[in-house]
Amino acid sequence: MLKNYLKIAWRNLVRNRVQTFINIAGLSVGLACSLLILLWVQNELSVDSFFKNSDRLYSIYERQQFDHKINGTYNTPGPTANEMKKVMPEVEHAVSLGFGQNNTFQVGDKILKQNGSSASDEYFSIFSFKLLQGNAQTALNSPVSLAISRKMAEDFFGSPQAAIGKTIRYENSKNFKVTAVFENLPKNSSQKFDYLVNWYSFLQDNSWARDWGNQGPPTIVMLKQGANPAQFEQKITRFLDTYNSTDRKTSTFIIDLGIQPFSEQYLHGSFDNGKISGGRIEYVRIFSVVAIFILLIACINFMNLTTARSVKRAKEIGVRKVVGAMRSALIKQFISESLLITSLSVIFALLLLVVLLPVFNQVTQKQIELPFNQTGFWTKVVCITLVTGLISGSYPALFLSSFNPVKVLKGTLKLDSGATLFRKGLVVFQFVLSVILITGTIVISRQMNYIQSKNLGFDRENLIYIPLEGELAHKYDLFKEQALTMPGIQSVTRMTNAPTNIQNSTGGVGWIGKDTTVNIQFTQTSVGYDFVKTMKLRMLEGRDFSKDYPTDSVGLILNEAALKRIGYKNPIGQPLTFWGRKSKIIGVIKDFHYSSMHEEIRPLIIRSRADEIYGNILIRTQPGKTRAALASMESLCKQINPAYPFTYTFSDEEYQKLYQNEQIVGKLSNGFSFLAIFISCLGLLGLAMFTAEQRVKEIGIRKVLGASVSSLFTLLSSEFIVLVVIALLIASPIAWYATGKWLQGFAYRTPVQWWVFALSGAIIILIALATVSFQAVKAALINPVKSLRSE
Template sequence: MIKNYLKIAWRNLIKNKAHTFINMAGLSVGLACSLLIMLWVQNELSVDAFHKNGDRLYSIYERQYFDNKIQGQYNTPGLLAEELKKQIPEIEYATGNSYGGESTFQAGDKILKMTGTDVGDDYLKMFSFSLLQGTAQTALNSPVSMAISRKMAQSFFGSPQAAIGKTIRFENKKDFKVTAVFEDMPKNSSQKYDYLMNWYHFVDANGQVKDWGNNWPATVIMLRADANPASVEKKLTHFLDNLNKDQKKGTFTIEIGIQRFGDLYLHNNFVNGKIEGGRIEYVHLFTIVAIFILLIACINFMNLTTARSVKRAREIGVRKVVGAVRSVLIKQFIGESLLITSLAVVVSLVLLVLLLPVFNQITRKEIELPFNQVGFWVKLAGITLITGLISGSYPALFLSSFNPVKVLKGTMKLDTGTTLFRKGLVIFQFALSVILITATIIISRQMAYVQSTNLGYDRENLIYLPINGELIPKYSTFKDEVVGMPGIESVTRVSNTPTIIENSTGGVQWIGKNPNVNIQFTQISVGYDFVKTMKLKVLAGRDFSKAFVTDSVGYMVNEAALKRIGYKAPIGQPLTQWGKKGKIIGLIKDFHFNSMHEQIMPLIIRLGEQEGYGSLLIRTEPGKTKQALASLETLCKQINPAFPFTYTFSDQEYLKLYQNEQIVTKLSNAFAFLAIFISCLGLLGLAMFTAEQRIKEIGIRKVLGASLGSLFSLLSSEFLVLVIIALMIALPVSWYAMNRWLQGFAYRTSLQWWMFALSGMIIILIATVTVSFQAVKAALIKPIKSLRSE
């Protein structure tokens, strides 16, 4: 019997090639899209999930109460890990993490840049990073100890075994001994380091981290197996009350909270001091998109199968007359659906292989095809079964319900309920397509706004160079040489690159300040010609200048800072930062020094011409950047030969702030296209069937003088009405969803009527073109062919 059903199903597929192709194409594309998103979601959820003690690892975060605000952050005092371990018995291990960065190392004649961080000696005991050489107990137990990755060991010494005990020079300043080699960190780790240095090195090199009022590194703890996280968090809430002097004044309060380390990657956004959202929002968003696209494909199948039911009415009537019961017919039709779905799955796997490299490039992932994993095939079988049942259930129930008497008399017609249900499915799938199109338009508009808006400084032709090695003591010489080079406009230095300035302080005093209010200011140090190099707008006063000796205790402030300070005429007014008394010498127009997700914060700029850290800012003349870079590389090799010449462009660093949004933009474009493609396949199939059903009516109308235009209107108007209804439903939903998304940007484009009108025009045009192809084709058939009898 099963063999017979398969034969019948196969014959139906072969007989109705166009119908089969449309169903197969829609399901295949929908399944391939859903599988890609499933792999991405699995990858996102797997990040940091591999740590053996993951259920005991917790990140520390702070809730800061000041100036009638509540702010959350992961930056903590540098001594916190050690103190927590001493005072909270439930904490087994604790470590700080300096966040690290790229540093220069030398061993023999090899000089390379590697990425790493400073961590406590508990780090490798807490996290499940495999050690190839050395032990977790001794790897980082001295200030000159260093653990390196397999990659770094092979790069410098040839192998992990050869690296143990060797000396490697850091930033041409200090020698470290390789005491352990760890396996390269997994792709699904949020932490990806080539080296780990002992925490004492970080504390010694950055004295300010000993101040309990300074927040810089992250802190991670591991609880004992029998510890209760809730009770530990209660003990931690007011842990800093007696350690942070600012808290004692009552104007600034910090509470400590804990978050599972495995949750940090996806849940890292703060709203009023509470963790709300993060990358998890994109995981939820694209999971919904995957379900929607698969639903659209299933709707196509249901619609086309139901629409063509009249073609199979006689077959069903005869089978019922000869004794076929309804349950058997239902099994047959669901079996046919599962057969088509299975074939579509095979095609979707081929598409998956072809599309995955492009998908990885867009998402900046390294997702691999899990064909060797049993779990993947189990899930795929489940998706196949669910898709087959969803797409085949209604047609099976509908077809098996036919009355054999009506069928064999030739009076069988689709009832009103069936017709309305089929139209409802068309409306639903086009509504989803409209939502995706509208989202694509608005997301693209916001990204264009982000890239084109005036930041308050000119990010074009601006280059960042790290200050390291001999550039620290020879900065003045280097600057004098660079200024005279062709293609260079100006040079300065800055403690933080202007793309991301996050260092904040409450240690600012001025005349008239309310002693009961603690206001946080963002602060940076800069060199001479900062305003000129950045092309900032000075509203009052001036930039720092060598002509004024008193500028060493001078300050520049932005508009947001002046608003909080309250001076009416700020130039020459007293200002004190960290006990260093000075005067305001300049007021600059607000400029963006963080992403547009955040408001421009109050900023205080101090002079730090000779500070030995940060970055050089070099502005080149338009069109001469290549020439300037060549000259800079030659000079750097002369003055700073122990360090490779590296640089970044300001505009590229700025765009890195919106990596998630760029990925969402590209994926939205792709998914909107796929949704439209699948929906239009279904529309084309329905148009083909409608034209086929009305072929004799068209012939009669042509004989009676109907024009091509009237016939086109006859065949297409029904479908266009459905699309317009879909628009009426989808556009309000789109407005609500995208308005909420835009709230995540402090600076954003506005929702305008033309965005929704454009979305509507696009979907109507696509639907019209899809239907008109078949409508015109049917209208052009000669009446003699359409009217001839079977």
């Protein structure tokens, strides 16, 4: 019986080649898109879920209450991990992590930059990365311990075996001993590093991390087997009160602690009012819905074309019923046809997947591989095939099998208004989804253009960063003096942060008239002379730091937001206390964006520090002379700092990295919107062809009676345009709500204006007209004699 079903199904496919092509093309594209998104979603969900004791790993986070706000952060005091291990019986292991760094290592004449971090000695007991050499207990148990990746071991020593026990020079200042070699980190790890130094080494360079009053290093704990996470979280809520001597009745800065499964942090890494809310999971959800949308659009094409062509198969169904075919047998026949088309579509979709995956990886910056050797993947493909085939074929099967054989064989069969209305409803639903995708794409594109073109308050063009490392830290003044005499260089300064990523904050600021019941957090950074000039900031009052004023060592520059919170009317010369040190305001600058536009500009205090040994040198190059400036800087760096390779970054590139996720979403939205429209228009083309075919005699009669080609074109296309307009009216409020929710993630955003929906409507109407126009014009130009002679 199954063989007979498939044989008949194949004959029908061959007989209706155009309809078959449209169905297979639409389903193939829809399935390929859905499989791409499925692979991406699987990759996202797999991040950090592979650790041996993943169910017992938790990140500690803070809920900071100050200035009538509650902020959430993963930054914790440096001693937290060690103290929790001592006093909390539920904690089996605890680890503090340093910050990602790009440092210089040397073995003999080989000098290489490596990405890495620092961690306390229980790191490999918590994170079950595979160790090729050494063991988890001794990998980081001394101040000179260094754990490196297989890649780093091969780069410096040839092999992991040859690396163990060897000495390697770090930043031309310390010698470390290789005590462990770990396998290169898996692609689905959120942590990216090629080396880890011991936590003691981090503390030597960052003494502030020993203080309970400072936040920075993340803390991760592994709970003991059987420990209750909810009870543990309740116990540590006020853990920091003792160490910070916090009186909750009088304190203006209160910190509560919470825990989050480490495997969830990658996807759920955002905070709203101190609570974990959203993150990358939002994009996973969005594109999961997009995948379903696109597949639905393809399935709707199949339903529409099959039910539209039902009249063509009416006599076949009537004869089958007369000779005894049961309705269940007819349903099986049509479902078999649907599954056959879907199976063929899956084959073409997999071929498309092979072609599209490299481009998809490039856009998403992933390294997803086709899991053709995994049984689970093929199981999912089979499930998708069955579900798609059943959804696509269900309505046509039920509809066609319900025909009355007497009416069919008498030739009096007419499709009732319900069937026609349902088919039109499906077309409207298709284009509702398409309009939502188009509108979303336009809004995302506008927001990204707004971010790119918005005045940040400083000029990020022709601005270059060089890391302040090695001899550059001690000979900065010499570097600056010589650099200013070289071609292409306009001005030079220094800064402890990158200008687009200043995150350090403090509450240790006092002033005359300060409200002691409110704790205001100020972002702070330290800079060198000529900072305002090099950044091209706008000075509202006062002046920049200068060598001509020795007292500038206690001088401070504020941004507008800081001045507003402090409240001084005539700020220049007014006193401030910063970390217990008496200072005074020497300048006020216009607010500039020093972090992502997801955040509002916060109060900023800028200090002058001539002795800072870390951070960046900022170089402003002359327009059009960047290449000459880079050559000048490379020559100078090799002269002053020969033990370090010359490295640099452009300010505009660093700014782009702040919106990496949004850029990826924008590119994917463009691609998927185009494909959704393509699939919808395939269905529209099929329906237009069928409608023209069904009305061929009507068209002939109208032409004989004097109808013009333009009037016939309007007649044939107006039905479809009306459906598209209805879809636009339904989709617009949905798209307005959805895009508004997405834009709420930006403190600075472009408004969603009415013309965005008008543009979406115009695009979809023009595309629909272009789709049906060829067929409509073709039908209108047919010789009426041939039309009236046709059977």
